[in-house]
Amino acid sequence: MSEEELREAEERRVDEAIESGDIAIKVRGLKNSFSNQVVHEGLDLDVRKGEILGVVGGSGTGKSVLMRSIIGLQMPDEGEVCVFGESMVGRSDDEALSIRKRWGVLFQGGALFSTLTVAENVEVPIREYYPNIGAELRDEIAAYKIRMTGLPTEAGPKYPSELSGGMKKRAGLARALALDPDLLFLDEPTAGLDPIGAAAFDEMTRKLQQTLGLTVFLITHDLDTLYSICDRVAVLADRKVTAVGTIDELLATDHPWIQEYFNGPRGRAATAAVAREKDKAGQTPSDGRR
Numbered sequence: 001m002s003e004e005e006l007r008e009a010e011e012r013r014v015d016e017a018i019e020s021g022d023i024a025i026k027v028r029g030l031k032n033s034f035s036n037q038v039v040h041e042g043l044d045l046d047v048r049k050g051e052i053l054g055v056v057g058g059s060g061t062g063k064s065v066l067m068r069s070i071i072g073l074q075m076p077d078e079g080e081v082c083v084f085g086e087s088m089v090g091r092s093d094d095e096a097l098s099i100r101k102r103w104g105v106l107f108q109g110g111a112l113f114s115t116l117t118v119a120e121n122v123e124v125p126i127r128e129y130y131p132n133i134g135a136e137l138r139d140e141i142a143a144y145k146i147r148m149t150g151l152p153t154e155a156g157p158k159y160p161s162e163l164s165g166g167m168k169k170r171a172g173l174a175r176a177l178a179l180d181p182d183l184l185f186l187d188e189p190t191a192g193l194d195p196i197g198a199a200a201f202d203e204m205t206r207k208l209q210q211t212l213g214l215t216v217f218l219i220t221h222d223l224d225t226l227y228s229i230c231d232r233v234a235v236l237a238d239r240k241v242t243a244v245g246t247i248d249e250l251l252a253t254d255h256p257w258i259q260e261y262f263n264g265p266r267g268r269a270a271t272a273a274v275a276r277e278k279d280k281a282g283q284t285p286s287d288g289r290r
């Protein structure tokens with residue numbers, strides 16, 4: 001399939017999804033620049049409700065800037081960003097409040113407040129968005145979210161400096177889940193974790209996504225994550241989303257970066273691991289997942 005055919009097929013699917021109200025995030029004609037450096041130009045992207053969309057691209061292609069544009073931390077030069085059908089660009093914090101409450105964000109490295117305990121970190125969004133919730137209920141919600149991400153209850157009173165890298169990520173995720181979001185943004189959640197910790201984090205993400213019915217926008221360089229939990233993958237290159245689809249669909253394109261990324265030594269190792277897992281489970285490899 002050529003890139004053009006892939007794009008046309010995707011556009012047809014998007015039209016159907018928009019008609020049925022099935023799009024969580026819609027980005028059109030996005031342009032972002034810093035001084036003379038144009039990071040995005042004419043970038044379009046759709047994230048479907050209930051999917052885990054992996055976002056990949058070489059270093060500096062603008063994955064984090066794209067996420068920041070969607071969540072309102074980066075004002076684009078041009079373009080349209082809609083979340084759950086609501087336009088986000090140029091809206092004041094107050095106007096965007098009802099949509100902001102519907103998402104949670106795990107920034108790179110967890111971005112926990114170092115002077116607050118884990119429980120206090122998780123309570124930050126609750127205090128901010130629901131100031132009328134009392135201390136007792138707030139504590140209960142925080143304890144529940146901490147357990148939900150697989151951390152022991154004893155992690156609640158600890159400070160970030162007392163946690164391992166994996167525990168910090170889980171604490172960041174607990175904070176992202178504090179307001180029961182519909183939409184979760186994860187920026188390189190498995191970066192810096194050992195392979196076993198990364199696989200456990202992936203599995204937890206998938207389980208939470210399925211149990212809570214989340215839509216997940218997941219920036220990653222981790223091929224195992226892409227294969228194991230992503231429904232589709234969007235590729236950033238040449239200042240835009242150059243292709244989006246399942247891994248099998250992306251592999252059918254002849255884009256040089258995509259071919260090198262998925263068919264390079266690491267890509268082949270990830271594919272072989274998927275095949276081995278499927279053999280073990282007695283499944284037939286068909287959907288491109290681990």
Ligand SMILES: Nc1ncnc2c1ncn2[C@@H]1O[C@H](COP(=O)(O)OP(=O)(O)OP(=O)(O)O)[C@@H](O)[C@H]1O
Binds near residue numbers: 062
């Ligand atoms: N606040 C800023 N001021 C100036 N330049 C910026 C700013 N934020 C990002 N950039 C530039 O925009 C480009 C894209 O950055 P971004 O962090 O989105 O890349 P990325 O694809 O997430 O990279 P990586 O995979 O390495 O994390 C980079 O060249 C970066 O230097």
